[in-house]
Amino acid sequence: MSTFKQVLLLLIFFLPVVLLHAQDLSVEEILEDKILAKETQGTVIVEGIELFSQVELPKFYTNREFELAWTSHKNRRDLIESLESSYDEGLSPEDYHLDRIRKLMAKSDKAKLSKTETADLDLLMTDALILYASHLLEGKLEQSEIRKNWDVERNAGPSNPDSLLTITLHNQNIKQVFEDFKPHHYMYDLMKFHLKRLRKESAQGGWPWVSDGEVLKPGDTAGRVAEIRKYLIAVGDLKESLVENKNIFDKDLEQGVKKFQWRHKLTQDGVIGKGTVEQMQVPVEDRIDMLLLNLERTRWIFHQPDEDFLLVNIAGFHVKRFTNRKEVFNSRAIVGKYHKESPIFKGVMEYIVINPTWILPYSIATHETLPNLKKDPGYLEEKHMEVMDNKGKLLNPSSIDWNQYSSGNFPFIIRQKAGPWNALGEVKFIFPNKYAVYLHDTPSRGLYNQQDRAFSHGCIRTEDKWGLLMSLMNDPEVWNMEKINEILESGETTKIYLPKPINIYLIYLTAAVDQDNNLMFMKDVYKRDDAVLKALKAPFTFNEG
Incomplete structure (x- = not known):
């Protein structure tokens, strides 16, 4: 007898036994088989889908002796609704097995699921919960893998995720746990508000078109003025009002243009030139993409913001201080030029030096x-x-x-x-780091008036240097301009330790929202956005490394 016929006879003989054995397995035994298969196949796989959680999920089911976790209808419903709402967070519901979970749930409404399908649904739901929670907590992407010079540590996860998962399912508070994992900063919430708004405007046909043409100034009359008026009303920079002639560039329109220019980090001259028109011609869909990728960046940074911290937005060319979640200081800044980029990292500012010397790199x-x-x-x-x-x-x-x-x-x-000629100016703010980067003054004060302020070799120059010093020292009776001038006139290099060290974040956001709910868009000065957006829109894949 040929080898092929022998194998065929063996299959015919043993197959019914194998099938019978599979039918005799309990759901718990099927779960155990699927999880223990990781030892031979390397990962936990459900219907060809490689699950995300290859550590916590097996641990979770092993500790509960492979009992089903998703027996509560409320937990199932809350999970599905939460996964659907990931779209409003700027994430993709498709990353969280949502289609497969819906199909299995729909099937269970009409007929009883098989034991294998029941086990699969349980595993997919647990994996979806862990994956979505991790994306809210840490972001979907690892920025340092996309572009170098991003050195902000990942947000710390729960100390005992297995216990948290068990308690969450027992208490049936899935939605609250997801809320707790989101960034707790007004900017994140307001960016989501604008994402929803712009998506609605996109679905309604987008923004009115603004044509190219000659430079327009207040007092001009041209057909394009009416286009610009209509556009500014649509984007919220101009209130709709009755005007006798929509083609007249009046005072109200000038103020609307200036607000638009301010929101887009343009020179606020009220003149509609090439640069302003170019920003007006950016379609709403591109602005939506900017919100998506900057929501992701916000998840990397603002999970649990300090009560008091400094923030340098490199793309926004500014330094801000936030105290008790309110902006208390804001200054224009100069950052590293392209190819001499200011690094992105978190540091701790410890002291200030007045009359600094400068050791040239x-x-x-x-x-x-x-x-x-x-x-x-x-x-x-x-x-x-x-x-x-x-x-x-x-x-x-x-x-x-x-x-x-x-x-x-x-x-x-x-x-x-030290002296007025010094490249560091009259003061520097030190937060020790491996990049030898710090905040400092500059004798080239005119550069702050430039629209794009990427001129340095990597350090951050701050315009309101003394405002920053007095804000950090927080003692106006001692640290005022009289005291500062006294030190300057002495010519002595003077080190001043802060009363309390403060965390400082050097970050990169090309879209942001201020406390007054103004949506800002910044130039992608370091050309980082495209790579982040491409990775963000790609399906999530498990990376064991």
């Missing part, structure tokens, strides 16, 4: 200062700089033959003396 000393020294030996004196050896001993620059050194063999330290 090695790259600046060798690539910018050294070439100038080779041309002009008096360059250091002209720039109020001095040269030291690696032990800090001052050297005579005229005794050094700069032509024999290069970026590969430069054994010196270049330091700029």
Whole structure:
């Protein structure tokens, strides 16, 4: 007899026995088989779907001796409604097995599910709960895997997720637990409000079109003025009112244009030029995408914000302080230029230095200062700089033959003396970090008036330097301009420790909402958005690494 016929006879003989055995298994035994199969196949799989939770889910079912977890109709209904509402969080319900769960639930309404289907539904629901909760808590994506220089630690999860899951199902408070896992910051809630609003406006046909054309100024009359008026009313920057001639660029329209420019970080001159028109021509669907990806960034950062913290939004070119969830300080800022990006990370600000000196980074000393020294030996004196050896001993620059050194063999330290000429200005704010980045002043004050303020080598320059100092010291009787001027006039480098260290977040948001519910859009100065949006819209896949 051929080998094929022997195998066929064996299958015919044993198959009924195998099927009978499967039918005799209890739901608990089927659950156990599916979970223990992880030891041989590497992951827990349900109907070809690789589950997300490959640690907590097996642990959860093992601890409950493989009993079904989703016997409560309320828990099932609350889970499905919560997964559906993930759309309003800027996430994709399809990531959480929702279609398969719905099909199994619909089937159970008409007929009794098989034991295998019952086990599958239970596993899918548990996995969906864990996955959705993790996305609310940590975000769907890991930003550091998409782009370097994102160094904010992931939000801490519950200390005992197995116990939390058991208690949540027992108390039937699934919706409340999901709420607890969302970021607790007004910006997150308001961004969701605007996401829902813009989606509705998109479904209704989007925003009115604004045509290209000549620059328009207050007092002008042209057909395009009526287009712009209609557009600004649609986006909420201009109230609808009766006007005799919609083609006249009147005072109300000018104020509407300025508000639009302010919300989009444009120069607020009330003039409708190329840059303003370009922003008006961005379709509502693109603005929706910006909200989606920045809601994700908010989940990375604002899960449990401190009662008091500093926030630098690199894309927004500003520094803010939040105390008791209210904005108490706001200043324009200058950030790192493209290809010399300011890093994204969390630090702790500890002290302030007035009349700082500046140790030039090695790259600046060798690539910018050294070439100038080779041309002009008096360059250091002209720039109020001095040269030291690696032990800090001052050297005579005229005794050094700069032509024999290069970026590969430069054994010196270049330091700029304290004073109004210093690149750090009159003050710097220190939060020790591996990037050697800090906040500081600058003598180039005119740069703050620029629309796009990405000019630095990575550090953050803050415009309202003394406002920030006095806010942090929080003692107006001592730390006022009289005291500050006294230190400045002394010329002495003075270190001042904060009364209480404060967390500072350097982040990157290209869409945000302020406390007055104004929706802001910022330029993607570091070109980060596309990669985040692409990853966010892709189906979620389990990554064991």
